[in-house]
Amino acid sequence: MEVKKKIFGKKKTEKIYYHREEKRMYLLLIFTILWSIAFSCRWNWWRRNKPGIPILMYHYIGFAPKEAQNKKLWVSAKKFRQQMAYLKKHGVTSVTFKELKNGVLPDKPVIITFDDGRENNYTEAFPILKEYNFKACMFLPTQKCEISIEQLKEMQIYGLEFGSHTKTHPNLLKISESQAKEEIDISRKELEEGLNTRIIVFSYPYGAGAYNEKIKQMVKDAGYSFACGIKQGKVTLPITDNYSLRRLLVHGNDNIFDFMLNLKKGRSRL
Numbered sequence: 001m002e003v004k005k006k007i008f009g010k011k012k013t014e015k016i017y018y019h020r021e022e023k024r025m026y027l028l029l030i031f032t033i034l035w036s037i038a039f040s041c042r043w044n045w046w047r048r049n050k051p052g053i054p055i056l057m058y059h060y061i062g063f064a065p066k067e068a069q070n071k072k073l074w075v076s077a078k079k080f081r082q083q084m085a086y087l088k089k090h091g092v093t094s095v096t097f098k099e100l101k102n103g104v105l106p107d108k109p110v111i112i113t114f115d116d117g118r119e120n121n122y123t124e125a126f127p128i129l130k131e132y133n134f135k136a137c138m139f140l141p142t143q144k145c146e147i148s149i150e151q152l153k154e155m156q157i158y159g160l161e162f163g164s165h166t167k168t169h170p171n172l173l174k175i176s177e178s179q180a181k182e183e184i185d186i187s188r189k190e191l192e193e194g195l196n197t198r199i200i201v202f203s204y205p206y207g208a209g210a211y212n213e214k215i216k217q218m219v220k221d222a223g224y225s226f227a228c229g230i231k232q233g234k235v236t237l238p239i240t241d242n243y244s245l246r247r248l249l250v251h252g253n254d255n256i257f258d259f260m261l262n263l264k265k266g267r268s269r270l
């Protein structure tokens with residue numbers, strides 16, 4: 001009887017042990033699945049590579065001041081340098097909108113843009129652009145531009161391109177038609193006179209919802225060849241709508257994996 005009992009007891013312990021192991025395995029599996037789902041939502045590695053030209057959209061380079069409203073638009077100089085180094089390492093060539101218009105493009109083109117004309121574009125971004133021999137296009141709201149004419153001319157001599165971002169950075173849908181027309185027309189004239197060059201590109205303040213067909217037509221009538229919004233994505237060739245070019249927003253908290261996914265797949269997050 002004793003022997004039987006012992007054997008029986010051992011079997012029971014083994015059963016419990018296996019049961020615990022099984023439970024642990026299931027928990028691990030569930031954890032792995034949940035982690036994979038979370039990872040794939042944050043980093044869209046599973047998207048197909050998208051063809052087309054990436055237009056990177058930056059705003060401010062440096063550390064966001066405490067009172068800054070849109071902190072995600074601030075990319076540190078360290079990250080910006082890392083991103084430029086990534087482009088260089090992967091044989092990417094920066095082009096201007098003028099080159100896009102002429103249609104002669106290198107193998108791996110990218111257009112680097114900055115909105116709002118903040119001084120940090122000159123103090124922080126420009127030295128890094130020079131370091132990597134990259135061109136860029138800066139969109140300036142002529143009456144709210146922090147960069148001086150001397151600074152603009154210095155960057156122009158180096159090869160940077162400038163576009164209009166209106167005069168006073170309004171939401172073009174929230175002002176009258178005649179005011180919108182003036183914002184679009186006058187800013188172009190001011191830039192052309194100040195910089196003694198043709199201005200061929202415009203960017204809509206507040207991007208996505210802040211323009212419509214009428215505004216697009218006004219931009220076209222003013223003589224611009226292209227206009228950028230903030231809709232996420234790459235520009236596929238041939239371009240079907242010159243006045244609604246998509247861009248790739250670079251967030252301040254993006255890491256280099258986000259940057260790579262953004263360039264290849266047109267977005268890095270859901």
Ligand SMILES: [Zn+2]
Pocket residue numbers: 115116165169204205206
């Ligand atoms: Zn803006």
